[in-house]
Amino acid sequence: MAEGSFRVGSLRLRNPVLLASGIWGESGRSLAEAYRAGAGAVVSKSIGTLPRVGYPNPTVEVLGPWGMLNAMGLPNPGMERYPEEIAEARALGAPVVGSLFGKDAEEFASLAQAMARTGVVALELNLSCPHAKGYGSELGQDPDAVREVVRAVRSAVSLPVWAKITPNTHDPAGLAEAAEGAGADAITAINTARALAIDPTLARPVLAHGTGGLSGPALKPIGLACVWSIFERVRIPIVGVGGITTAEDAYEYILAGARAVQVGTAVSTHGVSVLGTVARGLDDWVRRGGFPDLDHAVGAAHPR
Amino acid sequence: MAEGSFRVGSLRLRNPVLLASGIWGESGRSLAEAYRAGAGAVVSKSIGTLPRVGYPNPTVEVLGPWGMLNAMGLPNPGMERYPEEIAEARALGAPVVGSLFGKDAEEFASLAQAMARTGVVALELNLSCPHAKGYGSELGQDPDAVREVVRAVRSAVSLPVWAKITPNTHDPAGLAEAAEGAGADAITAINTARALAIDPTLARPVLAHGTGGLSGPALKPIGLACVWSIFERVRIPIVGVGGITTAEDAYEYILAGARAVQVGTAVSTHGVSVLGTVARGLDDWVRRGGFPDLDHAVGAAHPR
């Protein structure tokens, strides 16, 4: 694929392999390093209105080479301070997708306006924050809430808006449809799966927060199933994420229906160079698969 | 733990480690062998009204030592023929929990009556079958459907009724509450998580059915999180299942809130003797944890 020939909706990127949100995303310099390592673009840490220190440690638990749990608790410097990080990343040439989280449509919309002013190339809405209405549930599990948030952001900014979908739902495609209907430009799928680790000798959860989110290779089959079902029901592009470590993994997401992918946990387990390695290898897979370009491979595993 | 001293609700079992549904459960003799290998009881294959051959092969895909996918498609000989298998298992001394699946409350109730006549010790309702109302969803993802099914079965039989919960939901505890409210005697959690494997060289899903269910070690953190949240909101006993391979895994489920556990995939990866190994080892863990008996360990990882 030629540099810059690749697109998610109206957005042009040098390649379709992005750094996922929450990984190397607290500092602008780290975002720039991830871009330098070969990412097509980088997604920022999810930013809220006020600074948040997140949950106490332990915030991560490695389960094995196949997966890990985290419960960071959305630490972030807040929307007032974070623009300086984006500025640093941009100064070093990195296209940044700004990730946001809020408690409701209004907060999302005002964050979106602030984020838009930083020069990000798109917004990604992290809809996995606690939902006031439903006890123990995430805002992003409720199609009505998704619709409301996306609509509010859509009318607040002109940037591309990506809605990031949770796997903790009975109907990922329904959530994606809600986002599409409200004007989202793309669906990012998926965030981590709700999970728990208990230390048997101490008879307590390992993570300070209790439950956390599963990421890494074990999440891949779950993410693929979500992308698969979303592809069957929406027409806007899908950005696949969950357990991608190799170009083969990324290609599987493309075949399932993704038009771009994000890599998270593998940046830790395989080093940041994994971003470039996956991008180059994906290109090879597409060619060896006999497709003229990536667009033709998107969703190719679906029965025609 | 002394033989027979262990209970799930009113049901007494020799130990709290059961064979999970769909594993070694098509033939009565296999059920009996699993009991002989040390299970406290055995859960039958899920039985429907008519014989079903299930999906074509490939029906399984091994992802690694950490997990596998299956899409068997509920093959079963149907309720007319299956009683002969239960009779064989019972003749060999095995207490059988009869698992059922149906399309609606009415079918579940009439299956329950037929299953009750076979001499099973309890019924387990597999609520993970396609739901007529919701496109692409399972009956067990809808709390109203769960309530209706459990209520119908509850009033049709006097046996203990266990409702088996799917992880493909935003609110496992809500489903469990619905089952409890409708008179369920226990909650079994969880069934497999919706997942997909794609063969990149062939650009198609590996399983003939397309999507399948994730089981094995990678499912454990997801199952633990479900049991954890269910324990916080229901009072009836929970039977934990998902990725249990070792006694330590089983003990983690107990600490999260389960009163008994089931073992599925590990019967294949570690041999059927794993049932006895887990049962004996769990007893050790409970003792070493300083608990007078298993009942005191149930949910002990929750903050008090």
Add this chain to the structure above:
Amino acid sequence: MRVVVPVLEVVPETPTTVTLTFPYPPPSEPGQFVMVWLPGQDELPMSLSQTEGPVKGVTIKAMGETTRNVLTLSRGTRIGIRGPYGRPFDLSPRRVLVVGGGSGTAVLAPAAEAAHRRGSTVTVALGATRAEELLFYRRLSSMEGGQVHVATDDGSAGEHGFVTVVADRLLDTGDYDALWTCGPERMMEKLRASARARAVPFFASVERQMKCSLGLCDACAFGPFHVCTDGPVFSGAQLEEVFDFGRFKRDASGSRVPP
């Protein structure tokens, strides 16, 4: 774990049987099987008819839709393979009588050859419906000093009638430390009786419905055993414990049906 490989050769063996070879380095032993995935069609258990080296082979008889399609496969077609699974033949007996019925000979050929290479005396009896359906006659005849006895249903080659009659005669006239067989289950059941009557240790490769091949799903339940993990090769003593042997198999729903 499944790998997708290209078919290297498609070798016609009889009008209804072909051998497929494919690159598959994992070591295997005679008697073991693999799951062969024909993408878009089905995945079927197939005994390895070629067990040595990095290229393996399966020999497939057209029975139903999927296996009929195998006859028309071409070189380069990509198939999925997982395995090898199951327990192999014990190759230690010094004098072996091998009795193959139809495509059952597929699994016996590599076992016979391996035993022969280890210095055992191997006597072979093959049965088929008619002369041209005899499988691996030439392959097995080429074992040095070996002898291949034949029976066909229509008398077009060898003895007219069942191979069990030939086997009985061989059992009566020779000394054997083992009888190995694979073929229609009623044939194997008869041979078991013959071997038992003469106190010859008996081993049969059994076929049942298979789905997981991992000892998980119970599709291949066979008395106290699972064919995929405890078999497919069972001893006569094991078969004593299996009421179904020669009487019932299970269809894909798990219902008992005639074999």
Add this chain to the structure above:
Amino acid sequence: MRVVVPVLEVVPETPTTVTLTFPYPPPSEPGQFVMVWLPGQDELPMSLSQTEGPVKGVTIKAMGETTRNVLTLSRGTRIGIRGPYGRPFDLSPRRVLVVGGGSGTAVLAPAAEAAHRRGSTVTVALGATRAEELLFYRRLSSMEGGQVHVATDDGSAGEHGFVTVVADRLLDTGDYDALWTCGPERMMEKLRASARARAVPFFASVERQMKCSLGLCDACAFGPFHVCTDGPVFSGAQLEEVFDFGRFKRDASGSRVPP
């Protein structure tokens, strides 16, 4: 992967500092750190002050709530350990000046000892607020032929004032192939300038907020580096690339704050 182990010993080192030892066989090198989980409280990065053999040790200074509680831990308390993480000191320099400030000496002691055992000449300068807060004075003095120079803020031991003054004098009067330091960042920043002025290779063990310790979460972002995976030991050349060094750290929210 995290393991839960009992504390073997709680050794008071100064009125505000204790060493905890615990069984932890994984091999480690001086400069590396572990994540120490005090269940119900916090998990903190701690350099290994004892890196050899199956029993490891960390030396902890009471700073905030969690570390204050460490002072009152008792033998047998179960703690969680994961690691070791990070890049160790390069032990090859033949003449090393080691400059420790406060609890920073924890990570320097095993490095100094290891270099000494390998035949390097090790000169040590220790700084502390007052005499009784000097860490590992005896431990480091016991290195054969080694010399420990001291400075205290209140003059209660050694020189009155900052250890940087002592270090500068040593740099001026001796020849060194490396300067190793750990302590307050402004102290390290000063030493870097001193070392650079004299062309002595400089290595500092840096502390930053840590959460994952896996190079994932970015909590320890440090210029183009992550302290958890690229550090905690950085060379002077690396530190040239880090604007924040001596100027800013990040709090738990990721906001830049004074160090």
